[in-house]
Amino acid sequence: MATGRTHRPATRSRGIPEATVARLPLYLRALTALSERSVPTVSSEELAAAAGVNSAKLRKDFSYLGSYGTRGVGYDVEYLVYQISRELGLTQDWPVVIVGIGNLGAALANYGGFASRGFRVAALIDADPAMAGKPVAGIPVQHADELEKIIEDNGVSIGVIATPAGAAQPVCDRLVAAGVTSILNFAPTVLTVPDGVDVRKVDLSIELQILAFHEQRKAGEERAAEGTGPTAATRGKESAKQGPDGDVPAVMPA
């Protein structure tokens, strides 16, 4: 998704699958924990367990980065930490602005893991003049009028939107116009952006609704097991492995 650029990769082999990219931060976190405990090497099996994936997937993921392991031994923890950090672009510091300093924006500003690795909160921005100058997480809030100037002065390319839904698209437009090309959106709304700009969204209510779906399915299966099921429970045999994602029918009368 997003993307649009179908340009051929000039240097070849930089084509890491999106699904793999999304797991690299997980591996990095697990590796960092091992590193802090001075563990020198780790096997794909152990690391996979720590990251919550299976080992075949992890090995395949790493194979896209290169051959960084040693057969019969495993992976060098420090070396892998460096390679993944580099791949993710964390060997440089990314200045980030957070727009919308309400409850959520303030919580994000205070979030420690933020500044710790690769990211730096360059500015907090809010539309409320009453907020201006007030320090949040030790950083004074600036007024939205300054947005463009802040982006340019700090060379910000990543913006976090934590405004109410109604303000998100206008804020997004201004961020993009000022040069931001990656946006993390916490507002419960779909953002429209030009090609070349990446948007990722974090949406509480979507996550809850997905959980509710599965929760309902579980409840339905339970009921069916109790032997009520008049309807379609007929073709429910279908097995299902023990995977965390079960499957199959949940019957619901209308």
Next chain:
Amino acid sequence: MATGRTHRPATRSRGIPEATVARLPLYLRALTALSERSVPTVSSEELAAAAGVNSAKLRKDFSYLGSYGTRGVGYDVEYLVYQISRELGLTQDWPVVIVGIGNLGAALANYGGFASRGFRVAALIDADPAMAGKPVAGIPVQHADELEKIIEDNGVSIGVIATPAGAAQPVCDRLVAAGVTSILNFAPTVLTVPDGVDVRKVDLSIELQILAFHEQRKAGEERAAEGTGPTAATRGKESAKQGPDGDVPAVMPA
């Protein structure tokens, strides 16, 4: 393995793909907005645009739910709202507990869209005795000692974890032991749960790292595009496999 017979052509089997489930909340939100504007019907094209997906995907998604549209016309907004709500399990109210009432937990408690549709904050729980009784978002915080009792008394099956990373797994274990079967985890850590329990995670730093990866890639392409000159390819050192040599310093942990 068992079965494997998954290519059932059946017209209405209840096996909705996970990817589709994840988009239903998006459709629902767009439809709710249309409903509030009293729009009676909508085409797949229009709705897809509002939800930020393409229309073929949307139609395919809806086809898993049933044939709820009218050829030549489109979908009845109210009817679809109801069908999707029902499919997601939102025609009932899910009591939810939030554990860990720091900055983030408080922000979540205050999040409006929470209570609005299908979910109800049954309790706020924190381990800090000083928090006990303090109202957050109009709800008094209760002490962690009460956790099991609260879960049981309210029939809570969905829990939200907003504690520091270190507390997340123990809290998770207690929630699960008390009967919670769906967890939304905001703590930056991998949770281990028994089969039958669903976990979804929301992780700021993972999202930022994914953005950084793409951001870095963009910067690289840009450089390559304008730089013209003979860049990296100059060396004979084949690409991919085999990393070190070139530009890889020893190690640089932090």
Next chain:
DNA sequence: GGATGTGAAATCATTCACAGCC
């Protein structure tokens, strides 16, 4: 012996393209 790296197979998801109905 032990664990990586990777083709090949299996599974899952998206997109195409058009028949079928209004």
Next chain:
DNA sequence: GGCTGTGAATGATTTCACATCC
């Protein structure tokens, strides 16, 4: 004429299983 619903084609991701190397 317009738009849905869906097989078939294509693409992406996961899993298998084993040759390969330390």
